[in-house]
Amino acid sequence: MEGYYKKRYSRQMLFQGIGDGGQERLASSRAVIIGCGALGTVIANGLARAGIGQLVLIDRDVVEWSNLPRQMLFEERDIGLPKAVAAEMHLRAVNSGIEITGLARDFNAKTAESLVAGADIVLDGTDNFAARFLINDICLKLGIPWIYGAVLGATGCSLTIQPDYPPCLRCLIPEPPEAGTFLSCHQAGVINPAPGLIGAVEVAEALKVLSGVQTDQRLLEVDLWQRNYRLVNVAGAARFDCPACNGQYDYLHTETGNHSPLYAGEASVQLYNTAKAERVDLDELAGRLAGQGKVCNNGYVLSLRQENRSVYFFTDGRVIVRGTDDPAQARLLLKELRR
Numbered sequence: 001m002e003g004y005y006k007k008r009y010s011r012q013m014l015f016q017g018i019g020d021g022g023q024e025r026l027a028s029s030r031a032v033i034i035g036c037g038a039l040g041t042v043i044a045n046g047l048a049r050a051g052i053g054q055l056v057l058i059d060r061d062v063v064e065w066s067n068l069p070r071q072m073l074f075e076e077r078d079i080g081l082p083k084a085v086a087a088e089m090h091l092r093a094v095n096s097g098i099e100i101t102g103l104a105r106d107f108n109a110k111t112a113e114s115l116v117a118g119a120d121i122v123l124d125g126t127d128n129f130a131a132r133f134l135i136n137d138i139c140l141k142l143g144i145p146w147i148y149g150a151v152l153g154a155t156g157c158s159l160t161i162q163p164d165y166p167p168c169l170r171c172l173i174p175e176p177p178e179a180g181t182f183l184s185c186h187q188a189g190v191i192n193p194a195p196g197l198i199g200a201v202e203v204a205e206a207l208k209v210l211s212g213v214q215t216d217q218r219l220l221e222v223d224l225w226q227r228n229y230r231l232v233n234v235a236g237a238a239r240f241d242c243p244a245c246n247g248q249y250d251y252l253h254t255e256t257g258n259h260s261p262l263y264a265g266e267a268s269v270q271l272y273n274t275a276k277a278e279r280v281d282l283d284e285l286a287g288r289l290a291g292q293g294k295v296c297n298n299g300y301v302l303s304l305r306q307e308n309r310s311v312y313f314f315t316d317g318r319v320i321v322r323g324t325d326d327p328a329q330a331r332l333l334l335k336e337l338r339r
Contacts, residue, residue, distance in 0.1 A: 005027075005097075008051070008097075009023050009050075009051050012050065012051070017207075017208070017211070017213055018207065018211050021211075021212075022207075022211030022212065022213070023051065023211070025210055025211050025212055026050060026051050026052055026053070026207065026210050026211055027051055027052075027053045027098075028053050029052055029053055029054070029120045029121070029210040030052075030053065030054040030055075030056070030118055030119050030120050031047055031052050031054070031055055031056070031119065031120065031121050031122075031123060031206060031210070032056045032058065032115065032116050032119040032121075032122045032123070033047075033055065033056070033057050033058065033122075033123045033125050034058050034107050034115075034116075034122065034123070034124060034125055034126055034131065034135060035058070035059055035107075035124070035125030035126040035127065035131070036057050036058070036059035036071075036073075036083040036084050036087045036102075036125060037059070037061075037067065037071055037083065037125060037127060037195075038067075038070040038071050038072075038125075038151065038185075038190060038192070038194075038195035038199075039124070039125040039126075039127075039149050039150075039151060039195045039198060039199045039202070040057070040059065040083075040087075040123075040125025040126075040199075041071045041072050041073040041074065041083075041087060041125075041199075042072055042195055042196055042198075042199025042200065042202075042203070043123050043125055043149075043199045043202050043203055043206075044057055044073065044087055044091060044125075045072060045073055045091070045094070046199065046200065046203035047123075047203055047206060048091040048094050048095045048098060048100065049094060049095060050203070050207060051095070051097070051098060052098060052206075052210070053098055053099065054098065054099045054100075054101075055091070055098065055099070055100045055101070056101045056103065056115070056119070057084045057087050057088060057091075057100070057101065057102045057103065058084060058103050058105055058107055058115055059082065059083040059084040059087075059102075059103075059104065059105075059125075060104065060105060060106040060107070060270065060318065060320075061082070061083055061262070061320070062080055062081060062082055062083065062301055062303070062312055062320075063078040063079050063080065063081050063082075063083055063086055064079065065079060067083075069192055070190060070191070070192035070195055071083075072192070072196070073086070073087050073090045073091070074086055074087075074090075075090075080296060080298055080301070080303055081298060081300060081301070082102070082104035082300050082301055082314070083104075084102035084103050084104050084105075085102045085104055085300050086102075087102055088100050088101065088102030089102075103115070104300060104301070104314060104315075104316070105316065106260075106270065106272075106318060107126075107131060107134065107135075108134070108260070109134060109251065109252050109253065109254045109255070112134055112135075112137075112138040112252060113138055113141075113142070113252070116135075116138055116139070116142065116144065117142065119142075119144050120144070120145075120209075120210060121144065121145050121146065121147070121206050121209050121210060122135060122138075122139050122144055122145075122146040122147075123146065123147050123149070123202050123206060124146065124147060124148050124149045124150075124202070125149070125199075127150075127185060127263065128263075129173070129176035129177055130176055130251075132148060132150075132169060133169065133170065133176055133251045134251045134252070134254075135148075135169075136161065136168055136169040136170055136244055136251075137244055137249040137250070137251045137252045138249070138252060139161070139163060140163050140168055140244050140245065140249070141247075141249050141252065143163045143164070144163065145160065145161065145162045145163065145209050146160075146161050147159070147160050147161070147202045147205050147206060147209075148160075148161060148169055149198045149199065149201070149202045150198070151185070151190055151194040151195045151198050152185060152188055152190060152194075153188050153189060153190055153191070153194065153225070154190075154191055154193070154194050154223060154224040154225035154226075155194060155221075155222065155223045155224070155225075156194045156195070156197060156198035156221075156222050156224075157198070157219060157220060157221045157222070158198050158201045158202055158205070158219070158220045159172075159217075159218075159219045159220070159234065160205045160208075160209065160215045160216075160217075162215070165217070166238035166239075166242065166245050167217070167234055167235075167237045167238040167239070167242070167245075168242065168244050168245055169244075170242050170243065170244040170245070171237055171238050171239045171242045171244075171245065172219075172234060172237055174239075174242075185263075186263050186266040191224075193224050194222075194224055197222060197224065198222070201220060216233075217233060217234055217235040218231045218232060218233050218234065219231070219232045219234050258271060258272050260272075261325065262320060262322075266322075266325075267322065267323055267324055267325045268320060268321065268322045268323075268324075268325065269320070269321050269324060269325060269326070269327050269330040270318060270319070270320050270321075271318065271319045271320075271321065271327070271330055271331065271334065272317070272318060273316075273317030273318065273319075279315050279316070280313060280314070280315045280316070280317055282297050282299065282301075282302045282313065282315060283297065285297075285302055285313055286302055288338070289302075289304050289337060292304065292306070292337060293305050293306040294306075300314075300315070301313065301314050301315075304337070306323075308323050309321065309322055309323025309324065309333070310322045310323065311333070311334075311337070319334060321333060321334070
């Protein structure tokens with residue numbers, strides 16, 4: 001290894017759990033992070049600084065003011081940028097010696113395999129069970145270890161899932177909870193120490209997996225407000241009838257349709273362009289929307305702000321409408337805008 005490289009990662013290489021060989025394995029690894037919000041930004045920052053050779057950051061949303069208290073990579077100047085793009089820009093300034101790719105894409109049943117193919121590990125920075133069950137399916141199908149993480153309020157949990165060593169997520173939770181069963185961060189809130197801690201745990205587990213260190217099958221649960229910490233051994237929770245462990249990947253075959261809710265508890269809808277159109281010309285679109293509200297085009301996403309709602313147009317044809325949770329109303333709004 002070159003002198004610069006040894007100097008940069010010297011403290012990690014001195015750590016007995018990693019050493020020279022482990023650092024070399026980190027440098028040749030590819031990690032995919034699904035979600036660049038509170039958890040995802042902590043994870044991405046940690047892995048970039050640790051020298052993971054290739055980082056792929058996937059997120060479908062844009063940076064907003066309410067993100068800044070807990071999404072640690074972002075600054076005020078990032079408002080309106082796609083999260084994946086903003087995260088990539090900041091991390092390039094942190095570590096120019098690794099490959100970082102930020103993708104402003106939606107992780108769904110149609111895109112999952114292409115987005116994670118070739119990964120050595122996948123890390124959960126999402127905020128909903130639908131995405132996590134999809135991660136579980138695609139990682140089991142492709143034989144990729146993944147790290148589950150979740151936060152709400154001051155609480156959080158994490159578990160490392162290895163494809164060949166059940167239980168998987170679906171062993172522990174056979175079906176996603178029904179909508180409304182659990183509060184979301186948009187309903188119960190979240191404080192930044194929770195994603196800070198769980199994100200750090202996910203980074204540590206990733207470093208172990210990628211450097212060839214054995215992990216265990218314990219679920220970590222924390223409540224930072226009450227200072228409660230618990231490790232639960234879930235090794236005995238594997239189910240012989242688990243569909244995912246038996247090669248039945250139900251969530252990879254779920255129809256995406258032409259819309260999806262963006263966040264539970266928030267009046268937002270994401271609409272898909274069902275026709276396979278070419279890349280959206282944001283400059284042309286800005287001209288057509290002029291006079292219908294405040295239009296801002298940053299080259300990655302075009303935003304239209306009106307009195308009671310905001311609309312974001314992405315180059316891949318997706319549209320996010322904030323101000324309603326009714327897909328029919330969102331589609332009607334778009335129809336009116338495009339006249």
